[in-house]
Amino acid sequence: MHGLARCIAIAVLLVCAASQPLLGETIAERAAPCLACHGESGQSETPEIPSLGGQPAPYLLIQLYMFREQQRAAPEKKNDQMIQVMTEMTKGFTDDDLRDFSDFIAKVPAPKPPADTGDAARMQRTAALITQHRCNSCHGLDLSGRDNVPRIADQREDYLVKTLREYKTNARRGYDDTMAEALAPVSDEQILDLAYYIVRFR
């Protein structure tokens, strides 16, 4: 079974367990379906599914809240049907659940960059792009984020491309307008460069 479909199938199977905790189930047990797709080590091996390791808890809280409130979409195909996976996963979550899951996942180790350090010229020209668009002022000098701003360092390259594109076209609506505004002057070619750089950030 294709990697993504398999992890979705496992997750959806376990989703009942996640949203209706069995007596005595720890948060780690309830988070097993999450890590089935997002990667147990904090590093996602599944195309276009983000690594969650090292994310600031307040950022995770906002995203889980938005999924629960159906303010953020994460459509995936399951058995020829489109389902909103993350809304399914967070259905029935209490506010405490949102906090507990955020706090737990924030402790999962951050992803690591790939072995290849990237083409030097491309990395340098993109470092200049990062400065020009002030990515560091929100994401930090080491791109690890803080508070409501996500870690982007070493995030999956395909997820970065997808996300940056979605913010630019408003296919993904942010909690606020910051990313839409930041990406207005960024071209698609630059988005590819940014993703290339950020995944390899050391």
Place this chain on the structure above:
Amino acid sequence: MNPRFTVQHSILLAGTIAGVLLAAPAVAQQSAPAASPPAASPAAPLPPGSPLIGRPEGNEAASKLAPIAPPPIPAAADKLPTTQLKLPAGFNIEVYASGIANTRSLRVGDKGTVFVGTRLGNKVTAIVKKDGKTEIKTIAEGLYRPNGLAYHKGTLYIAELSQVSKIDNVEANLDKPTKPTVIYNDLPKDEAHGWKFIAIGPDNMLYLEVGQPGNNVLHDKDHGQIRRINLDGTGAEVVALGVRHSVGFDWNPVNKQLYFTDNSRDWLSEDLPNDELNRVTKVGEHFGSPYCWQGNLPDPEFGWGHKCSDYTAPAALLGAHTAALGMRFYTGSMFPSKYKNGAFVARHGSWNKSNKLGGDVIFVTFNKDGTVKSMEPFITGFLVDNKYIGRPVDVQPMADGSMLVSDDWNGAIYRITYGKAKVAGR
């Protein structure tokens, strides 16, 4: 052309920087602890026209400034900061309602129902006080940043990012609300400064603001303005231009003119430009953005070829990066007479400033000719040790002369009364 009134109060004064400082928000090379820089030479000269020329490296302070998002989950009622907020002698503050995510614009219906809009959520909420109990009802959901609200003769108007809709006879159907009907959607769809504030004027037209689609950008004729439309959505007319992002406006009861707050640009400097309180004296008046700030500061990028004297200067300067949002003139009788016909202005507080300013509600008085006479703090204490314990967004007087204040940081609404604490009424 200098603004006619500059804030002198020490709390409100932005700073006296003579020159204009260009922000330097980030370093050219990463300095992460375990980093080894990219293999190419770090001293390569910048190509001509590079936006990095002249930009100092290593400005740590600027590299720490990011828009601040409130917690998504409203604070528990026992965690609200009312005891830490300060008001002038004789005023009281109590919690009117809490547990409503991202409380923003406020309006009151004829029966006393309080309507609440939101910027980061997707619902419009109604608050009903009945038999000493507070009932909170969702009257519309699945909306796109329904920040703007207006109420007129039984109808609630809702402004989302790019459309205005209405619910007729809203107070009669709070438990089974009808779905909003769109009346106007000839609006841009930009997220940047796209959330709206609306209000109905003495001319019975609905006024709405369309923000500038970026921090500091040129834009087309459909942005950066306040428009008005008939209550059926027809007859759109631009009323004010050169508006960057106004999230609060109201009409002076004495001269019937429209006054609006405006958030000035970021990333120019910590202390300039000021946010503005502007007065519209004629249709089509231009208030400067993005060419000229605060009446006397040409924009370093777009000001070339423009004169500040071509634009209308603010009626008052509201401090740099204070994020002045909701405002209402006070015409009630509960507060002492000095408050009559003055305006309360909520200052949400800074994000693009190392030492935050604002995080308060101020009170503005006016001369007979409509110019600003004085400004003073009214509710302070939302900023503690440069951190927010709350952030005021909108102010709304009630029929009994009390005033509501929304706090989107905590998802709560406070009620301000004067004199012996009364039971919360309509």
